[in-house]
Amino acid sequence: MTEKKTQPEDMMEKIISLAKRRGFVYQGSEIYGGLAGTWDYGPLGVKLKNNITNLWWSMFVDGREDMYGIDAAILMNPEAWVSSGHVGGFSDPLVEDLKTKKRYRADHLLEDIGVDCKGMKIADLDAAIREHKVKSPEGNELGEVRQFNMMFSTHIGATDDAASVTYLRPETAGGMFVNYKNVVDSFHPKLPFGLGQIGKAFRNEIAPRDFIFRVRELEQMEVEYFVRPDDWENQFENWRKEMWKFIEAVGLDKNKVHELEVADADRAHYSKRTIDFEYDYPFGRKELYGLAYRTNFDLTSHQNGSKVNLEYFDEETKEKFLPHVIEPSLGVGRTMLAVLLEAYTEDEMGGEVRSYLKFHPRIAPVKAAVSPLLKNKPELVEKAREVFAMLKSEVPQIMWDDNGNIGKRYRRQDEIGTPFCIVIDFDTLGENPEHKDTVTVRDRDTGEQKRMPISELNAFVKSAIK
Numbered sequence: 001m002t003e004k005k006t007q008p009e010d011m012m013e014k015i016i017s018l019a020k021r022r023g024f025v026y027q028g029s030e031i032y033g034g035l036a037g038t039w040d041y042g043p044l045g046v047k048l049k050n051n052i053t054n055l056w057w058s059m060f061v062d063g064r065e066d067m068y069g070i071d072a073a074i075l076m077n078p079e080a081w082v083s084s085g086h087v088g089g090f091s092d093p094l095v096e097d098l099k100t101k102k103r104y105r106a107d108h109l110l111e112d113i114g115v116d117c118k119g120m121k122i123a124d125l126d127a128a129i130r131e132h133k134v135k136s137p138e139g140n141e142l143g144e145v146r147q148f149n150m151m152f153s154t155h156i157g158a159t160d161d162a163a164s165v166t167y168l169r170p171e172t173a174g175g176m177f178v179n180y181k182n183v184v185d186s187f188h189p190k191l192p193f194g195l196g197q198i199g200k201a202f203r204n205e206i207a208p209r210d211f212i213f214r215v216r217e218l219e220q221m222e223v224e225y226f227v228r229p230d231d232w233e234n235q236f237e238n239w240r241k242e243m244w245k246f247i248e249a250v251g252l253d254k255n256k257v258h259e260l261e262v263a264d265a266d267r268a269h270y271s272k273r274t275i276d277f278e279y280d281y282p283f284g285r286k287e288l289y290g291l292a293y294r295t296n297f298d299l300t301s302h303q304n305g306s307k308v309n310l311e312y313f314d315e316e317t318k319e320k321f322l323p324h325v326i327e328p329s330l331g332v333g334r335t336m337l338a339v340l341l342e343a344y345t346e347d348e349m350g351g352e353v354r355s356y357l358k359f360h361p362r363i364a365p366v367k368a369a370v371s372p373l374l375k376n377k378p379e380l381v382e383k384a385r386e387v388f389a390m391l392k393s394e395v396p397q398i399m400w401d402d403n404g405n406i407g408k409r410y411r412r413q414d415e416i417g418t419p420f421c422i423v424i425d426f427d428t429l430g431e432n433p434e435h436k437d438t439v440t441v442r443d444r445d446t447g448e449q450k451r452m453p454i455s456e457l458n459a460f461v462k463s464a465i466k
């Protein structure tokens with residue numbers, strides 16, 4: 001059996017096509033021609049996404065004593081986004097095609113012709129556009145590079161005047177900063193402690209691209225970890241290690257993930273130190289996650305903006321101060337894309353090329369498929385249903401599959417990354433007394449089958465998905 005990873009050039013097409021065909025990810029509003037930058041998760045995509053977010057929640061929130069989970073509203077008082085600096089400064093550098101009036105990211109146009117834009121300010125980008133005589137993708141002259149705010153605005157209530165404007169949150173972090181005081185008042189946590197949240201965020205990306213990599217409606221898994229000012233370096237290092245643990249646990253190849261110390265000019269307005277964790281996607285080495293030291297920028301700004309005292313009172317030292325913040329921020333979609341790319345494998349089995357998703361069983365959307373060898377034999381179906389019900393009561397992500405012949409079922413389950421196919425045959429019923437009450441368990445990666453007593457199945461599947 002020879003196994004090969006497909007070449008980067010056609011990798012994205014293969015993943016996008018498999019994701020659609022097998023119900024992982026569909027284009028948003030597809031029957032209306034789609035809506036750029038939006039994607040819908042199908043039945044298997046939801047399972048895979050939940051496995052990723054549940055893993056994060058158990059490692060970053062439930063598995064720790066110092067973390068508090070929250071789920072804040074997406075719509076917030078617009079004053080919060082003024083205080084956080086997003087109304088004034090959450091922008092991307094854009095340039096306009098002078099003929100069609102279409103807008104493009106100046107840095108993307110330059111990167112497409114091999115210019116490294118790291119550290120470039122607006123004036124530098126503008127100069128580089130002129131120096132390299134960059135034209136729009138339609139071949140037209142480009143205007144001046146300008147900043148463009150990426151927040152989606154909307155109106156609250158029945159009026160649509162300026163006073164009713166608010167924003168769809170551009171990051172989940174804001175919801176945690178405005179709830180910091182609530183959690184302190186309810187739980188009196190000792191520093192360091194953190195809030196964790198998983199939720200949607202919205203960014204009016206001018207050039208959404210690369211499938212679910214750059215979208216306008218995204219999901220983030222974020223922690224705001226509050227620390228004493230002199231403890232930030234230590235806690236930054238701790239979270240850096242935690243992020244590597246997650247990268248490993250979710251099944252990514254550590255050799256494809258690289259840390260990048262973000263230069264001063266490229267850091268977000270609130271950050272004093274940022275490390276980007278970049279992944280080798282087929283379209284280049286791009287940001288997967290970010291780890292930022294946000295100082296006490298946010299609590300200071302929200303304290304000033306809300307006029308509510310957000311100081312932390314340390315019972316032991318009797319000091320009052322605004323804690324500093326370490327923020328590990330992880331994108332769900334970017335994780336899912338990396339996980340899909342990592343898992344996609346082609347090999348030859350039984351003289352045929354087979355493509356399959358080699359997910360870690362912990363992440364696989366379906367843990368095992370249960371089938372009767374033949375679906376027109378009631379005695380096999382009855383026994384298989386019994387085994388299915390027994391497994392499903394303990395591990396919900398078990399699938400019933402009696403469609404087509406057994407070879408086709410195996411191929412279909414391989415393609416969606418199901419680690420085990422369990423088949424109930426005549427031996428199970430006692431045709432061969434030695435094998436009575438055993439089933440065949442086929443391994444996705446090797447294609448090998450072994451017999452296993454039904455009584456051992458639950459423990460076997462549970463230990464594989466740990």
Ligand code: ATP
Nearest residue numbers: 205213214215218287288289290329330331333334
């Ligand atoms: P980029 O430089 O790629 O635009 P960013 O630095 O703006 O990303 P952050 O503000 O640090 O991203 O957001 C934290 C995380 O949220 C990112 O590491 C990424 O995983 C995810 N993320 C951000 N923007 C998007 C997007 N448009 N689509 C999908 N995921 C995103």
